[in-house]
Ligand code: SF4
């Protein structure tokens with residue numbers, strides 16, 4: 001949930017695949033939200049969901065591939 005993100009970058013720092021980055025896009029609270037570079041490289045470890053203090057990031061698993069989304 002982009003609106004829940006407070007731009008703390010914990011997910012960016014802890015992703016073992018280094019897939020997440022801070023964007024120029026801001027939410028209604030003025031925080032820069034994060035996005036993913038290449039979802040095909042996500043290993044579905046859920047580290048990003050565990051470190052996010054705002055529950056703003058969710059891992060979505062489809063078939064044999066793991067993917068991640070920020071809604
Ligand atoms: S689930 Fe994917 S995006 Fe999240 S920390 Fe793990 S590898 Fe990175």
Ligand code: SF4
Nearest residue numbers: 005006008009011052
């Ligand atoms: S998604 Fe969560 S951990 Fe990542 S920057 Fe936003 S608030 Fe922080």
